[in-house]
Amino acid sequence: MDPVIVVGAGPVGLALSLALAQQQVPSIVLDETTGKEEPRLARTVVLRPDTAAMVERLDCATLRDEGSRWIGWRSLRRKQEVRHVVLGDDDSPAPLHIPQHALTRGLRDAVAARDEITLVTESRVDSLEQDADGVTVHTRGPEAVWWRGSHVVGCDGARSTVRKLLGIRFPGRTAVERHAVAALRTELPWPDEALLHRSPPWRTGGEEITARPLPDDVWRLDWLLPPRSELVTPDALINRVRDTLAGWCGETPPYELIDTGVHTIHHRLARRWRVDRAFLAGDAAHLLGALGTGSLDEGLRDADNLAWKLAHVWHHGPSEALLDSYQAERRTSVAGRLRAADQVLPILRGGGALRTYLPGAARGHDILLTDGHLGQGPLGASPVYRHSPLSSGHVPEQVLVGTEAGAPVSDVRVTAPDGTVTRLRDRLGRGRLLVVLVAPGTGVWDRRHWQSAGVMPRLAGAVSALPARAELLVTESYPGASAHTVLLVRPDGHLVASFPGVRPAELYEAADAVRGGAPAAAPSGRTADVN
Structure with a gap:
């Protein structure tokens, strides 16, 4: 059988190709870039325990070398600490924080070690055809090439060419949240702990600041920007950095500003994730990320879900029910995550004094935000496929255990x-x-x-x-x-x-x-x- 064609060589596309290779399925990864990642410490990702474990299984060495596992999580409101969570045990496993360029480089290195994967750079897809036996994809670049595959998976990002060629709509909301971002090297009072500070008492703090540690005393700081705010100038960002460090440390400590940026979050969901032999995954299928929810987490879960199903079909023959279940499970799960975020956003971001002074409101809001950032609750927990089409329904003699059917098993x-x-x-x-x-x-x-x-x-x-x-x-x-x-x-x-x-x-x-x-x-x- 022909290899699976993966369009896009970001973390999701690379992870999918590696997951297929571990199941003896060859793939061709079409990358429209030159394959060189620009180091950007202001562009990082947080992997929850399940997705970090998946990437570790793919032999991505950079997780150990360039990632940081938090030992704690602190929530502050104004001048008071609201919550402190110790991370790293079975009840509160630690997320992994890593620069996205380091994660991508590690996955590329793992791809280079696999004979089952062919990675082709400077190959931009411009047409896609399907028939009863497979798919044909045309790319342009230094040379125009026709590629033949058993299936094609569009992992080519928010502006996905595969999605457009399939004629799939991508409705949703633009600029749900905007953050000013800075990566800097300094010492903060909470080594190796992540921090969420709501309503900080200094003028430039805004409504919310997050601080996430990386190795070598590097921190990523995010300031939530007000809706329709003006552009963030370099001087304004420096003022935010200095005021924030002074607010946390008593005075501005020595720091080295490494990288800056503005991170804009959109919420979108593709109408379909499968058209015959073509699939969408990652940002090509969905965009999310408000309130700490993990967009890359969901993309990696897409890859994990789809890889074994494609591998089974590749080795054992067609199963429409199995392939259909990818859309049924993953789209339903991400849609639920987006609904939860959209329902919570007005509560957490809405104005008015009433919500501020309601008894217990601040603590309830903190729990919601902590859920998103730590991968818990409706905003962040691993998906449960309760109504999967792969369920066998009522099987006699089943017993209940601590994990419900469709949920991820405990890591015993x-x-x-x-x-x-x-x-x-x-x-x-x-x-x-x-x-x-x-x-x-x-x-x-x-x-x-x-x-x-x-x-x-x-x-x-x-x-x-x-x-x-x-x-x-x-x-x-x-x-x-x-x-x-x-x-x-x-x-x-x-x-x-x-x-x-x-x-x-x-x-x-x-x-x-x-x-x-x-x-x-x-x-x-x-x-x-x-x-």
């Missing part, structure tokens, strides 16, 4: 059949289902005999008979699960179902639903439009 320690002990997240992204047995006492099992103990032989037989590739793992415990509970987990880490013991028929039914049923003999027609 697991043991593989060869005796390897690792984290559950480390087994994701390989294109196969995971079957996890909860078996207390696993740590003291004799590795030579553990596959013949208890229910293991029957469960191993049931796993080998599943209609899709699966790996059997064992864990000492799982939140809310009793001994001998069996969990079925998707390749992207979302729980499919949980059973009270070995239930071969029910396990098979759930696995068959996840793959979208048996592969079709030939591709069928178009997907339905979305209103």
